[in-house]
Amino acid sequence: MSTVHGEAGVAMKRLLALTLLLVSVSLLFQYSPVSANTYPITITQIRTLDSQGTPRSSFARGATAVIEVTIQAAAYGTSVSYLLIVEIFDSNGIVAFIGFVSDSVAPAQIKTSGAGYSIPASAPTGTYTARVFVWNGWPSVMGPSWEALAAPGQTTFQVT
Amino acid sequence: MADPCDEPRERVIELAPGRVARLAVLLLAPVIVALAVADSIREAYYGPTRRRMQLTVEKQAYRPGEEVRIYVKITSSILGILWETPVGGAPVGVEVRGRDGSLVYVDQGATDAQGLAEFFFKLPGNALNTEYVVHAASPGVSWEEAFGVTRE
Numbered sequence: 001m002s003t004v005h006g007e008a009g010v011a012m013k014r015l016l017a018l019t020l021l022l023v024s025v026s027l028l029f030q031y032s033p034v035s036a037n038t039y040p041i042t043i044t045q046i047r048t049l050d051s052q053g054t055p056r057s058s059f060a061r062g063a064t065a066v067i068e069v070t071i072q073a074a075a076y077g078t079s080v081s082y083l084l085i086v087e088i089f090d091s092n093g094i095v096a097f098i099g100f101v102s103d104s105v106a107p108a109q110i111k112t113s114g115a116g117y118s119i120p121a122s123a124p125t126g127t128y129t130a131r132v133f134v135w136n137g138w139p140s141v142m143g144p145s146w147e148a149l150a151a152p153g154q155t156t157f158q159v160t
Numbered sequence: 161m162a163d164p165c166d167e168p169r170e171r172v173i174e175l176a177p178g179r180v181a182r183l184a185v186l187l188l189a190p191v192i193v194a195l196a197v198a199d200s201i202r203e204a205y206y207g208p209t210r211r212r213m214q215l216t217v218e219k220q221a222y223r224p225g226e227e228v229r230i231y232v233k234i235t236s237s238i239l240g241i242l243w244e245t246p247v248g249g250a251p252v253g254v255e256v257r258g259r260d261g262s263l264v265y266v267d268q269g270a271t272d273a274q275g276l277a278e279f280f281f282k283l284p285g286n287a288l289n290t291e292y293v294v295h296a297a298s299p300g301v302s303w304e305e306a307f308g309v310t311r312e
Contacts, residue, residue: 008178008182012181012182012185015185015186015189016185016189018193019189019192019193085266087265087266087267092282093281093282094281094282094283094284095264095265095281095284098263098265098266131267133253133266133267133268135253135268138255138295139253139254139255139295139296139297139302140255140257140293140295140304142297142302143297143302144297144299144300144301144302145299146253146297146298146299146302147251147299148251148253148268152268
């Protein structure tokens with residue numbers, strides 16, 4: 001009787017060990033896609049220009065600040081359709097402007113686009129922040145298929 | 161004189177615990193392993209699966225000028241709600257629109273080791289007295305939640 005119990009105990013221990021091993025391996029499998037966040041597009045440059053195309057870091061109220069964004073697609077894969085969003089926060093941290101453009105980029109291709117923000121005459125002065133996102137679409141439209149295609153980028157400029 | 165009921169009772173006590181435990185392990189372990197392995201292989205090859213998103217807006221109603229705080233938690237489940245683990249490093253996109261579709265705020269973040277991501281923005285002083293909808297998405301999962309702005 002004790003032999004049977006002993007064998008059963010050993011079998012159960014082996015089974016449990018095997019279960020733990022397989023579950024551990026499966027958890028490793030599960031997390032590998034998340035930790036490897038490689039984006040197909042890179043934001044290589046964000047510049048602020050005036051309406052003449054001259055790089056500037058300071059703008060008077062009433063002027064237009066152009067946020068110029070340069071992106072580059074990865075050398076591998078196929079053409080990628082993207083939504084590029086420029087969001088500007090005023091010196092109080094309140095969203096002052098959101099502009100966006102939809103386009104596509106071929107492998108290794110470099111593209112530059114811009115968004116113009118007309119600074120209101122009554123806008124607060126100080127440091128403004130422009131943040132740039134590259135997504136495959138709006139979360140409200142894409143739902144679970146939504147993806148970030150690039151790490152976000154940002155720059156600052158002064159409004160006087 | 162011994163109680164005639166003693167012997168059968170002893171048998172029941174001796175047999176039940178060992179057999180039930182063995183049966184439970186023998187039946188449940190392969191099922192759990194099969195589910196876990198199948199789910200993980202599916203996620204590894206077909207992208208995120210069985211993810212859950214909890215989207216919470218700190219308050220249901222705000223006043224213009226207040227800071228809106230949005231919390232996102234992403235978990236991955238292998239056995240429904242019985243086995244949920246936080247998903248760290250998952251990108252999260254947030255989009256806030258007024259009921260008229262006007263864009264109010266966008267942001268992108270990533271979950272931490274606890275599967276949490278936090279977003280916050282200030283409402284403008286002239287924010288419309290209406291309902292706003294927060295749309296949040298991450299590969300494999302999305303959710304939306306509403307909040308209101310009242311001037312009263």
